Amino acid sequence: MRYFKSVRFLNLTVIFLAAMTFLNSAHAELKTASFDLRRALPNNSTPPERKTPLNILPALNKNEGIIRRVKISDDNLKVVALTFDMCELDTVTTGCDIDSMNFLIENKIPATLFIGGKWARTHSRRVKELMLENLFEFANHNWSHGNCALLSEKGLKAQILWTQAQYELLREELEFENLNNNMQKVPVLFRLPYGRSSESALKIIDELGLRVIQWDVAAEAGDNSNLKRAKSNAKKVVSMTKSGSILLFHANLVPKGTVNLLRYVVEELQAHDYKFVTVSELLTLGEPECVKDGYFSYKGDNKALDKKFGIDGTGRRYKFIGE
Numbered sequence: 163m164r165y166f167k168s169v170r171f172l173n174l175t176v177i178f179l180a181a182m183t184f185l186n187s188a189h190a191e192l193k194t195a196s197f198d199l200r201r202a203l204p205n206n207s208t209p210p211e212r213k214t215p216l217n218i219l220p221a222l223n224k225n226e227g228i229i230r231r232v233k234i235s236d237d238n239l240k241v242v243a244l245t246f247d248m249c250e251l252d253t254v255t256t257g258c259d260i261d262s263m264n265f266l267i268e269n270k271i272p273a274t275l276f277i278g279g280k281w282a283r284t285h286s287r288r289v290k291e292l293m294l295e296n297l298f299e300f301a302n303h304n305w306s307h308g309n310c311a312l313l314s315e316k317g318l319k320a321q322i323l324w325t326q327a328q329y330e331l332l333r334e335e336l337e338f339e340n341l342n343n344n345m346q347k348v349p350v351l352f353r354l355p356y357g358r359s360s361e362s363a364l365k366i367i368d369e370l371g372l373r374v375i376q377w378d379v380a381a382e383a384g385d386n387s388n389l390k391r392a393k394s395n396a397k398k399v400v401s402m403t404k405s406g407s408i409l410l411f412h413a414n415l416v417p418k419g420t421v422n423l424l425r426y427v428v429e430e431l432q433a434h435d436y437k438f439v440t441v442s443e444l445l446t447l448g449e450p451e452c453v454k455d456g457y458f459s460y461k462g463d464n465k466a467l468d469k470k471f472g473i474d475g476t477g478r479r480y481k482f483i484g485e
């Protein structure tokens with residue numbers, strides 16, 4: 163009898179463990195692979211399978227400019243939004259920073275991921291895994307990092323709409339596999355590559371129904387591979403952060419050691435009682451503080467980038483015209 167009882171107990175334990183493994187499977191740690199490294203995946207500069215998204219957002223007609231941070235209505239509320247740019251040019255592939263993503267997943271920290279459409283296609287497997295986490299907000303960061311101050315109207319519209327369409331395509335693949343958990347239909351926020359824009363570009367983005375989100379704290383300053391340096395950089399980042407801040411990080415393995423910096427920044431902010439929200443949630447908690455031109459730390463600090471990445475920011479020597 164005792165034997166049967168212990169067998170039954172063992173069986174129940176096995177079933178329980180199996181059920182827990184199943185429940186946790188969507189949130190299991192993502193395993194780093196060699197294809198996540200920079201330039202590991204082949205480059206493909208063709209347009210997405212579908213150039214026009216099915217979900218067309220209504221025009222905002224707000225012309226609010228560029229949001230750098232949010233003035234939080236409740237003085238006692240300490241909230242910040244962590245944001246990650248995941249992007250690549252037309253001419254090259256970048257990586258996917260799985261360590262940083264795993265850190266957020268393990269610690270259940272929500273964040274907003276600004277994906278380049280081409281990057282999302284290159285790293286489609288990873289994007290779909292991240293979509294299943296229900297922890298991240300997905301936002302638009304142009305197709306191939308086109309500079310909004312330099313693109314033509316047609317080129318700019320294509321950079322934005324191709325990205326919306328690519329997001330939908332990946333979401334549909336999950337739907338097809340019955341794996342979609344209430345994912346947003348389409349991104350509603352946009353980030354300017356290089357922080358560069360013009361009055362006419364902002365008007366076009368507004369007409370396409372996306373709000374422009376930059377940052378008030380550019381977190382990565384140089385290489386953070388060295389832990390000591392990452393720790394001292396984290397202190398600087400936290401000293402610049404206030405409630406309502408939007409922090410800029412990258413998760414494409416272009417800046418080095420982001421995960422070290424991220425760990426220390428999160429640790430330090432949590433020690434100061436900060437909570438983390440997505441940018442869309444942050445926007446519901448107060449009034450956005452807007453500017454007319456994007457920049458990193460001071461006005462005009464990004465203008466020199468106009469000449470560094472091909473003719474219009476995509477790395478190409480000929481204009482991106484959206485064909």
Ligand SMILES: [Zn+2]
Pocket residue numbers: 247248249303307355356
């Ligand atoms: Zn970028």
